[in-house]
Amino acid sequence: MELIKALVIEREAQLIRVLTENREELRGVPRGKLKKQEKVWAGDWVLGFVTEDGLFAIEKIEERKNLLIRPKIANVDRAIIVVTIKDPEFQNFLLDNLLVIYEKEGVESVVVFNKIDLLITQEEKEELLKWKRIYEKVGYPVLEVSALTGEGIEKLVNYLEGQICVMAGPSGVGKSALLSRITGVELKSGEISKKTRRGRHTSRGVKLIPFGKGSFVADSPGFSKVEAKSLIDKKEIKDFFPEFKNYTCKFANCMHIKEIGCEVKEAVKKGEIPCERYKSYLKMLDTYLEELSEWCK
Numbered sequence: 481m482e483l484i485k486a487l488v489i490e491r492e493a494q495l496i497r498v499l500t501e502n503r504e505e506l507r508g509v510p511r512g513k514l515k516k517q518e519k520v521w522a523g524d525w526v527l528g529f530v531t532e533d534g535l536f537a538i539e540k541i542e543e544r545k546n547l548l549i550r551p552k553i554a555n556v557d558r559a560i561i562v563v564t565i566k567d568p569e570f571q572n573f574l575l576d577n578l579l580v581i582y583e584k585e586g587v588e589s590v591v592v593f594n595k596i597d598l599l600i601t602q603e604e605k606e607e608l609l610k611w612k613r614i615y616e617k618v619g620y621p622v623l624e625v626s627a628l629t630g631e632g633i634e635k636l637v638n639y640l641e642g643q644i645c646v647m648a649g650p651s652g653v654g655k656s657a658l659l660s661r662i663t664g665v666e667l668k669s670g671e672i673s674k675k676t677r678r679g680r681h682t683s684r685g686v687k688l689i690p691f692g693k694g695s696f697v698a699d700s701p702g703f704s705k706v707e708a709k710s711l712i713d714k715k716e717i718k719d720f721f722p723e724f725k726n727y728t729c730k731f732a733n734c735m736h737i738k739e740i741g742c743e744v745k746e747a748v749k750k751g752e753i754p755c756e757r758y759k760s761y762l763k764m765l766d767t768y769l770e771e772l773s774e775w776c777k
């Protein structure tokens with residue numbers, strides 16, 4: 481029998497929903513040995529066939545490019561990291577931690593400044609511009625949007641064409657509001673990030689919502705704190721700051737802290753690498769450099 485390819489678009493407890501290459505949305509059922517061997521997650525590409533009952537019998541899971549843990553979703557192409565300058569206040573350290581984690585997972589990030597409708601004063605606008613320049617310099621795409629007014633949304637949608645995306649970022653920045661804007665789907669309030677009385681997130685399953693031209697996006701609950709160092713070996717963290725790769729230090733295993741002939745530190749001194757990013761790097765390693773206060777005003 482010829483197998484059909486499908487994308488798992490929903491996974492909640494035992495419920496699996498797939499979208500087949502023929503654009504049919506069906507309930508998926510893992511078959512035979514697959515059932516015991518491996519779990520099927522949202523974002524998985526699977527092979528199977530449509531049964532007489534109209535179910536999609538899953539025979540095989542295709543090899544995954546990655547599998548994120550929170551939310552549990554496979555084959556993520558891009559993280560839409562939503563942040564704000566105001567309400568809540570911008571936390572660059574949190575953003576930098578997320579960027580490092582996604583670099584490690586092979587997920588491309590796009591930094592989306594939401595709530596730009598709230599930026600009224602010159603000072604607020606300059607603050608946005610300052611951070612925008614910093615992340616663009618590293619090489620990340622930076623977009624300015626407002627889920628409230630709709631500004632910048634079309635550009636974001638076009639930008640994500642054909643990709644599996646996940647919303648990420650701190651609590652209250654407008655991830656769910658933005659998701660509604662780009663997909664046209666109103667999430668029931670608190671559907672995904674509803675907190676239990678203990679203040680923890682209930683896991684309600686993961687849903688990929690289609691939008692634009694062949695793109696999918698999953699919402700996720702906000703983070704109040706994310707630490708790259710709890711997920712990644714401290715010695716490896718330097719490898720996930722893309723701007724460091726432009727420099728060759730004297731020692732191949734240079735940690736860019738106190739080593740002689742460190743070109744990365746030299747680049748910070750010359751202003752080629754933004755102090756803010758380098759400070760985040762040191763903070764992730766629980767380190768501090770006295771000289772930094774002289775170079776970074």
Ligand SMILES: Nc1nc2c(ncn2[C@@H]2O[C@H](COP(=O)(O)OP(=O)(O)OP(=O)(O)O)[C@@H](O)[C@H]2O)c(=O)[nH]1
Pocket residue numbers: 594595596597598625626627628629650651652653654655656657658673700701702703
């Ligand atoms: N002014 C303004 N308010 C916004 C915008 N986007 C979202 N909000 C408001 O910000 C608040 C938080 O929005 P949510 O979409 O729930 O934020 P979230 O990131 O999903 O938050 P968590 O699910 O807790 O992580 C809501 O009151 C929204 O109405 C925007 O572009 N401008």
Ligand SMILES: [Mg+2]
Pocket residue numbers: 655656657673699700701702
């Ligand atoms: Mg939300």
Ligand SMILES: [Zn+2]
Pocket residue numbers: 729734735736737739741742743744745
């Ligand atoms: Zn170095």
